[in-house]
Amino acid sequence: MATVTLKPTKVPELMFEGYSITPDAFAGKTAPQIADLPGHEGKFVLKLGDFFEVSGNGGETAADTDIVITGDCTRVKYIGARMTAGTVTVNGNADMYVGGWMKGGKIHIKGNMDSFCGIQMEGGELLCDGDAKNHVGCAYRGDWRGMKGGTIRIKGSAGNDIGTAMLGGTIIIEKNAFIHVSTHAEGGTVIIKGDVEGRVGGQMVKGEMYVLGKIKFMMPGYQKVGTVEKEVDGATYTFDHYIGDLGERHGKSKGQIVYANLYLKAAA
Amino acid sequence: MASGEMIVKGGFIIDPTRKIDGDVGDVAIKDGKIVDKVSSSAKVIDAKGKIVMAGAVDVHSHVAGPKVNAGRLMRPEDKFISGVFRSGMAQKNGYRMESGFSIPSVFKTGYDYARMGYTFVMEAAMPPLLAPHTHEEIHDTPIIDEAALPVFANNWFVMEYLRKGEVENTASYIAWLLKATKGYGVKLVNPGGTAAWAWGLNCLSLNDPVPYFEITPAEIIKGLIEANEYLGLPHSVHLHQNNLGNPGNYPDTIAALKIAEGFKARNKFGREQVMHSTHLQFHSYGGEGWKDFCSKAKEVMDYVNKQKNITIDLGCVTLDETTTMTADGPFEHHLHSLNHLKWTNVDVEMETAAGIVPYIYDKNVTPNAVQWATGLELALFAKDMNRTFITTDHPNAGPFTRYPRVIKWLMSKKAREATIATMKNSDKMIGLTNIHTMDRELTLFEIAQMTRSGPAKCLGLGNVYGGLAPGMNADVGIFDLNYKNLPSDAEKIETAFQRAACFIKGGEVIVRDGEVVSHGHKKTVWVKVKMPENPQVTRDVSQAFTQGTYTVDIRNYPVREYLAPHQSVIDVNVEA
Ligand SMILES: [Zn+2]
Ligand SMILES: [Zn+2]
Numbered sequence: 001m002a003t004v005t006l007k008p009t010k011v012p013e014l015m016f017e018g019y020s021i022t023p024d025a026f027a028g029k030t031a032p033q034i035a036d037l038p039g040h041e042g043k044f045v046l047k048l049g050d051f052f053e054v055s056g057n058g059g060e061t062a063a064d065t066d067i068v069i070t071g072d073c074t075r076v077k078y079i080g081a082r083m084t085a086g087t088v089t090v091n092g093n094a095d096m097y098v099g100g101w102m103k104g105g106k107i108h109i110k111g112n113m114d115s116f117c118g119i120q121m122e123g124g125e126l127l128c129d130g131d132a133k134n135h136v137g138c139a140y141r142g143d144w145r146g147m148k149g150g151t152i153r154i155k156g157s158a159g160n161d162i163g164t165a166m167l168g169g170t171i172i173i174e175k176n177a178f179i180h181v182s183t184h185a186e187g188g189t190v191i192i193k194g195d196v197e198g199r200v201g202g203q204m205v206k207g208e209m210y211v212l213g214k215i216k217f218m219m220p221g222y223q224k225v226g227t228v229e230k231e232v233d234g235a236t237y238t239f240d241h242y243i244g245d246l247g248e249r250h251g252k253s254k255g256q257i258v259y260a261n262l263y264l265k266a267a268a
Numbered sequence: 269m270a271s272g273e274m275i276v277k278g279g280f281i282i283d284p285t286r287k288i289d290g291d292v293g294d295v296a297i298k299d300g301k302i303v304d305k306v307s308s309s310a311k312v313i314d315a316k317g318k319i320v321m322a323g324a325v326d327v328h329s330h331v332a333g334p335k336v337n338a339g340r341l342m343r344p345e346d347k348f349i350s351g352v353f354r355s356g357m358a359q360k361n362g363y364r365m366e367s368g369f370s371i372p373s374v375f376k377t378g379y380d381y382a383r384m385g386y387t388f389v390m391e392a393a394m395p396p397l398l399a400p401h402t403h404e405e406i407h408d409t410p411i412i413d414e415a416a417l418p419v420f421a422n423n424w425f426v427m428e429y430l431r432k433g434e435v436e437n438t439a440s441y442i443a444w445l446l447k448a449t450k451g452y453g454v455k456l457v458n459p460g461g462t463a464a465w466a467w468g469l470n471c472l473s474l475n476d477p478v479p480y481f482e483i484t485p486a487e488i489i490k491g492l493i494e495a496n497e498y499l500g501l502p503h504s505v506h507l508h509q510n511n512l513g514n515p516g517n518y519p520d521t522i523a524a525l526k527i528a529e530g531f532k533a534r535n536k537f538g539r540e541q542v543m544h545s546t547h548l549q550f551h552s553y554g555g556e557g558w559k560d561f562c563s564k565a566k567e568v569m570d571y572v573n574k575q576k577n578i579t580i581d582l583g584c585v586t587l588d589e590t591t592t593m594t595a596d597g598p599f600e601h602h603l604h605s606l607n608h609l610k611w612t613n614v615d616v617e618m619e620t621a622a623g624i625v626p627y628i629y630d631k632n633v634t635p636n637a638v639q640w641a642t643g644l645e646l647a648l649f650a651k652d653m654n655r656t657f658i659t660t661d662h663p664n665a666g667p668f669t670r671y672p673r674v675i676k677w678l679m680s681k682k683a684r685e686a687t688i689a690t691m692k693n694s695d696k697m698i699g700l701t702n703i704h705t706m707d708r709e710l711t712l713f714e715i716a717q718m719t720r721s722g723p724a725k726c727l728g729l730g731n732v733y734g735g736l737a738p739g740m741n742a743d744v745g746i747f748d749l750n751y752k753n754l755p756s757d758a759e760k761i762e763t764a765f766q767r768a769a770c771f772i773k774g775g776e777v778i779v780r781d782g783e784v785v786s787h788g789h790k791k792t793v794w795v796k797v798k799m800p801e802n803p804q805v806t807r808d809v810s811q812a813f814t815q816g817t818y819t820v821d822i823r824n825y826p827v828r829e830y831l832a833p834h835q836s837v838i839d840v841n842v843e844a
Contacts, residue, residue: 143345144609249608 023086502728547583586666
């Protein structure tokens, strides 16, 4: 295992597009070569070395490469985007598109993240100790092919549009979420441990949603069909089981219509 | 238009208009036109070891107008598919950002056509009411000359006149509308079917009556051929047939082609056909459903080959993720119900409608593989390549940027077999098509007919586009292919046509080594008919605006001059 450490030295004037900050790009490179990797600031192509002091060489492969950013990346986008293996740790905040399109490996953001983290993610793990803004694990704008696999865990709260057009994988929000959860989803699991404002599962075809807090405004297209006990993220609760979205098309399996499931923790 | 002299020296010239096939020679250029000879001080462009063809002409492509723009708005992910977030060119001064794959931005549209050596592109379906927007977009598309075909076959005036058999009134109305919209010719999209769509219906057969108007698609097609020839327009009627895309539609296709029998082209522009049947691939299917869905390219081409007064374009499926968009509103609804992807539907008052749905042509899905084969088979069965044109009905069957790939497939059996070998259900596809048994490989001369001389003649533009004879526009493409020694690796054919070694338009170098070096001087071409005033049509049109049938005032309807600043007007005079 090899660890590459990036120490932020300069705050970008615009946002810096750090699409080169991945174990895949760092693998097989020396520290000076890594410092030479490109990134955009607006229309200008700059280098990682313009914003970070790089120490340590990359491992032989992405899987052998750990990246540690020792400070704040509030103005750095695309950290770990498209990575397939290895790890990235940020000891601070990160801007948009953390782990977008990632296929494997592990990202740990110790601060907060901006929007679009884990969009169209296919595999791997993305962990955030703070809050995430909007579009956690959603599809690219306009696309109907959302997150396919992997796990996103936000220890704080998230904004709107979580898991839009999701097809697989798991998103866990440990605190609250705002609106639009699993919109248009056709698979996958979203767990929200706090409260949600509303629009949970709109136009959802298939997949699972768990809400341990309250939903302020329920979608009209969901119907309660029973009460069930289920284990969620290591603990067991009693849930009111809803199916929906009744206004959307649904497939069949063994002669039965397959709905999306919403499990809302039953009042104690 | 550039002044000064230029000479393209020593290339293998391929020019079907003069039956020149690979002779080594020069092309002399002066003041934007091709000339016999130039002085020794002319700028020399070396074409040694490369082929030299006229600028290419696209007879049918959807590149400007409200549905193209709606497609862009509806599919932000389309630019993501292209994988190119920033074009290198845009970094240089004076060039604009390029984005999009199946619905490229106007700049990418102009640049990519130029890179492939195209000089003229016909926007294939302009809703008349939205012609101002179409022209704004045409004007914003750099380099290429363009024209647009307004749609007529679901227009209330046309259906009213033709129901009563009034061909002259129809012709007068066409003349008025071409002028108002700065249009080029008469486009028919799903005749009657799109009007029926306003009632939630369609006209799948030629004899299905249009609700309320009580006219049939066959009557609309016949009447518009008569009106088109009455006027003597440069182009013939341009027909998107009924029953598009459905299994077993080929008998309807041949029935519609038969309507042209007995008509003779009447015009001063050298056009010989009375009907252009577009994207024929979508209309050449057998089978009763998707399970036995098969190619009937042979049956359709057997008919087309016999009928000299018909031209066709292919509409080749390129096996890409693309965006379908057409004035065939009911078809798009049908497609949406098949693939469940997002759908846009628009009604355009008394004139037409449109729909948009993304579509993924998957080589592992047998009907898509059959569609791929059908498009290529049409060309491989064709006897007269001057009546058979390469298109992808951009973006419906694939983006226009795949023309070089279509050329590769047509020129190389090996390339076709290589694609077949990657298909999951190749055996099944082979059983449902002819392609695997076809050995024909088209020549560069035939490709030049299909992309240059043929479409130019079909549009009545054969005197300026599509050839390298003195007097014609100095639009010249140079491609890195050795005529005497074509590469055994067909991929190189695709590469050569994707990025011209050099492209000259109007005597100005536009592309060098595959990259755009000038925005050139684009023109908007339209047809202005001069004919005696027809009081009834004038009254009918003005009433439609004053009695509230249209939602706009007649003063806001026409395309104003400032929206089409670089016009090239073709005059047509109709005597009383
Ligand atoms: Zn069409
Ligand atoms: Zn078309």
